[in-house]
Amino acid sequence: MQKYKSQGKKGFFDEELSMELLSEIGNPIEAISKVLDFEMFRATLEGKLLNTKKKNNAGARPYDVIMMFKIMILQRYCGLSDKQIEYQIIDRTSFKKFLGLESGDKVPNKKTVWAFREHLTKVGLVEELFEQFRKFLESRGLIFNEGQLIDASFTECKNQDRSWR
Numbered sequence: 635m636q637k638y639k640s641q642g643k644k645g646f647f648d649e650e651l652s653m654e655l656l657s658e659i660g661n662p663i664e665a666i667s668k669v670l671d672f673e674m675f676r677a678t679l680e681g682k683l684l685n686t687k688k689k690n691n692a693g694a695r696p697y698d699v700i701m702m703f704k705i706m707i708l709q710r711y712c713g714l715s716d717k718q719i720e721y722q723i724i725d726r727t728s729f730k731k732f733l734g735l736e737s738g739d740k741v742p743n744k745k746t747v748w749a750f751r752e753h754l755t756k757v758g759l760v761e762e763l764f765e766q767f768r769k770f771l772e773s774r775g776l777i778f779n780e781g782q783l784i785d786a787s788f789t790e791c792k793n794q795d796r797s798w799r
Contacts, residue, residue: 649727652727653727653728653731656727656728662711663708663728663729663732664731664732665776666732666771667732669771669774669776670767670771670774672700672703673700674766674770675700675703675763675767676699678759678763679699679703679759679763682757682759683699683753683757683759684696684699697742697746698734701733701734701735702742702746702747702750703763704732704733705719705723705733705742705747705750706747706750706760707767708722708723708729708732708733709747710764711779715744716744716745716747716751717744719744719747720741720742720743720744723741723742724741
């Protein structure tokens with residue numbers, strides 16, 4: 635009788651080992667987190683999006699604006715719809731880690747993602763934030779390719795001729 639590797643038995647360190655393997659293979663969204671402190675966007679996001687004139691604290695508390703902006707980055711980078719980003723966040727450990735979520739945390743649904751993007755658009759911040767994001771990555775020698783989830787999306791820009799821009 636043929637013996638196979640065991641399946642379905644989660645070990646104590648399996649999740650940690652999986653994340654280490656993703657890092658070794660080259661996790662592009664992890665590369666972003668290593669070079670960019672997203673807190674640099676907090677003042678702009680909170681200043682333009684949060685209602686500071688509320689009369690009371692009734693109603694649901696909003697999701698963190700940094701996490702929501704990171705969701706927009708994932709959407710643009712991976713070419714995902716609102717429905718698909720919700721699914722991928724629930725399904726993918728690397729997305730959860732990038733967003734600072736644990737397995738049991740509540741994930742923003744597609745309507746929440748849509749509403750956040752619409753609010754950013756209404757106050758004129760979408761392109762400004764993405765331009766700031768792109769410029770910061772370029773200053774660190776990284777290229778952000780929209781709509782592509784391939785290893786080459788984040789490559790070092792050593793000796794690259796930039797005259798084509």
